[in-house]
Amino acid sequence: MSTEPESTDGGEPETTGAGEPESTGGGEPETRGAETQGADVSEAAAELAAQRIERERIERRKAERAGPVEAGGKLSGTAADLLAAVRAVESGAKPAATVFEEPPPRRPAPEPVRRQQPLADSSPAAPEAQLVAAVGLVLGEGGAPETLAAQAAAALGEGADDLLRSDPWQLLRVAGVRPEQADGFARALLGAESGPDDDRRGRAVTVWLLEQAALAGHTALEMPALVAALAQRAVPDPDAAVQSALAEGDALAFQDGLEEPDEREDGEEGEEDEERPVRVLVGLERYALAEESLADGLARLINSVPKEDGPAEEWERAATAAGGSAAELxxxxxxxxxxxxxxGEASRAEAAVLVDAARGMGLRVWAATHGPLGRQRLSALVRDDSGIATVTGLLSGAEGPGRDREGALDLDLLVVLDAPQLDVETAALLTESLPDGARLVLAGDPSVLWSVGPGRVFADLLAARRCPQVASRRPDPGPLGELVSGVGAGELLQVNASDKEVVIVPVRDAGEAVHRTVQLVADSVPRAIGVPAEQTVVVTPGHGGAAGTRALNAALKERLNPGPGRFGGFDPGDRIAYSPAPGRTVPGQVVGADAEGLRLTCAGAPVVVPKEQVEQCVRHGWALTAHQAVGGRWPAVVVVLPGDAAQALSRPWVYTAFGRAERHLSVVHGVEQALPRAVAEVAAKPRTTRLPLLLTAQETAAG
Incomplete structure (x- = not known):
């Protein structure tokens, strides 16, 4: 690695990572973001509607619940604190909770965008004005901001006002509200009747903790972990609280066997009445049903015989022509x-070879990527890019082949790239959408950050070894490929970057980190590397802090596109990060603004964001978090590692951040030995999921 190209100065970061992990908007764009022609329909709402339509087909097994959340207004005092907490979570300013650390929380507020092919009845019904007014009165009586009324009414449904009055802790169902705030609301309404030992409080806090666990990637929690977390939240009898939540149907409990009878040591057989060891898990219904449905769908694919599409000799001819690991695939x-x-990135070419070969045999083939940037990259590799969609576009019907008479996707082969970004609900919908006899290929880099949503589907499937696994033998080229591959193996290599493909820029503090980052993007990289500022992205561990995305974006805007920010802080030409739905971010640029809202161009397509939604779903986008950048690649990347980011670093984070660079990587380095230590020692934090045991149960049943 070389020193910084034609530059001076230094600095030590004090960034985001620590104070504020990569917030909500998490993973990269998976939106059709873009589809803006047609009726004004919420992207998130249309996606939810597509899910509802699909789930009607499999209603025998599950039901999905979801609802919109709106932003609040201005208040003061205690009510202002509560509202500020809610809005902070919605805008991605800070994590919803720190009880279950790890991935960034998802932003729960829906963000609208016009769709090219709006679905019928796609907008969920907004709460009636009369209900919102009634809820507002109850909130006012309890000292909570009345501007949260629409959110509470949407979350609690019909009779929300009566429910809040009889059970004030149900306010925890509103995103961003914390137990201590709900306690204050309850005291104001109930007086002496409220207390930490109230059964209603125990149930509500149990559900809240399970929601926080889902934001951290878990689909369920082991009973001891849940009980310990309840004790930390001043619940006097945690076991009773869990049992009450289970009795009321607010949560589900599962007993998963940990040992098969024939797995005992020395081949000893136990007593007939010896009980098999189990672990007790508690989870929310929506994730439990999604994980069970996913296991069923995967078992159906694993145990089925694919359609005889093309004679065996045609498949073999295609394999012989492809050669290498593409032939194995x-x-x-x-x-x-x-x-x-x-x-890694080079393996996408093998997926493209598969797509072309299968199409050549007459199969109906579609490929889906995590977001538009991935779709663009795959489009450049295949002979015909008309069959490439994003995952959400495919599921919502805005992209893809459409559905057959039974509601399944009208295809023979689906190739899903960026598979580590699939959460359990999305993966379940994908498998449920495949017709009998279809083939599914899940492709991706197992070393990148996991999905923003709950689950670790791709990693669980790899560990289960229930189906063929083909490892690409195509290495990512050059010094950058060598560096990233080394990080994936747990080693921070010194690579020979004779053409300044990799540059280290030492800094002493956060101020210097911001200064050097701006200098790199605006001057050094364009001059020494030949990559213009508009093709360079900055990646940092979080949004807050003195060198987080907010501070970096403010400094980069001042240098690259200064302006008064007439529309919600934005000006034409600003680079932005647009989050059309929870967990997805698509980079774009501000085109202008008018009475309809802020006009953007994202992935080559126009988007109009209504004025009232700008604060929630649009950020400046010169600087991104690694979760926002995953799935995208840029000619040049500047990774900022400020001093207070040390605890936020892990091998998957570093691998993901460094891997976003195609030609050049600059590392603004202020964490000293924390970087090689994170690469060598800090693996992905574990997530509690049921999928591995469910797959084992499916295998046992099939055998």
Missing amino acids: IRAVAGHGLVLHTG
Whole structure:
């Protein structure tokens, strides 16, 4: 690695990472973001409607619940503190909770965008004005901001006002509200009747903790962990609180066996009445049902015989022509309903070879990526890019082949790239949407950050070894490929970057980190590397702090596109990060603003964000978090590692951040030995999921 290209100065970060982990808007764009022609329909609402339509087809097994949340207004005093907490979570300013640390929380507020193909009845019904007014009165009586009335009414449904009056802790159902705030609301309404030992409080805090666990990636919690977290929240009898939540149907409990009878040591057989060891898990219904549905769908694919699309000799000819690990992938897909494909950025070419070969045999083939940036990259690799969609576009019907008469996707082979970004609900919808006899290929880099939503689907499937796994043997080229591959193996290598592909910029403090970052983006990288500022992205561990995305974006805007920010702080030409729905971010640029809202261009398509939604779903986008950047790649990347980011670093984070660079990587380095230590020692934090045991149960049943 070399020193910084034609530059001076230094600095030590004091960034985000620590104070504020990568917030909500998490992963990269998966939106059709873009589809703006047609009726004014909320992106999130249309997506929810698509999910509802799909779930009607499998209603025998599950039901999905979801609802919109709106922002509040201005208040003062205690009410202002409560409202500020809610809005902070919605805007991604800070995590919803720190009880279950790890991935960034998702932003729960829906963000509208016009769709090219709006779905019928896609907008969820807004709460009636009369109900909102009644809820507002109750909130006012309890000292909570009345501007939260629409959110509370949407979350609690019909009779929300009566429910809040009889059970004030149900206010925890509103995103951003914390137990201590709900306690204050309850004291104001109930007086002496409220207390930490109230059964209603125990149930509500139990559900709240499970929601926070989901934001941290868990689909369920082991009973001891949940009981300990309840004790930390001043619940006097945690066991009773959990049992009450289970009795009321607010949560579900599961007993998963940990040991098969024939797995005992020394081949000893136990007593007939010896109980099998189990772990007790508690989770929310929506994730439990999604995980069970996903296991069912995967078992259906694994155990089914794929359609005989093309004679065996045609598959073999295609494999022979492809050669290498691409040939292994084609042969595996020829004979199996589910195949896993792993590899770095270069492995996308093998997925493209598979898509082209299958189309050449007459199969109806579609490929789906995490977001528009991934779709663009894959489009450049295939002969015909008309069959490439984003995952959300495919599921909502805005992109893709459409559905057959039974409601399944009208295709023979689906290749899903960026598979580590699939959460359990999205993965369940995908598998449920495949017709009998179809083939599914899940492809991706197992070393990148996991999904923003709950679950670790791709990692669980790899560990289960229930289907063929093909590892790409195509290495990512050059010094950057060598560096990133080393990080994936747990080693921070010194690479020979003779053409300044990798540059280290030492800094002493956060102020210097911001200064050097601006200097790199605006001057040094364009001059020494030849990559203009508009093709360079900055990646930092979080949004807050003196060198987080907010501070960096403010400094970069002042240098690259100064202006008064006439529309919600934005000016034409500003680079932005647009989050059309929870957990997805798509980079774009401000085109202008008018009475309809802020006009953007995202992934080459126009987007109009209504004025009242700008604060919630649009950020400046010269600087992103790694979760926001995952799925995208840029000619040049500047990774900022300020001093207070040390605890936020992990091997997957570093791998993801460094891997966003195509030609050049500058590392603004202020964490000293914390960087090599994170690469060598800090793996991804574990997530509690049921999928591995469910897959094992499916295998046992099939056997």
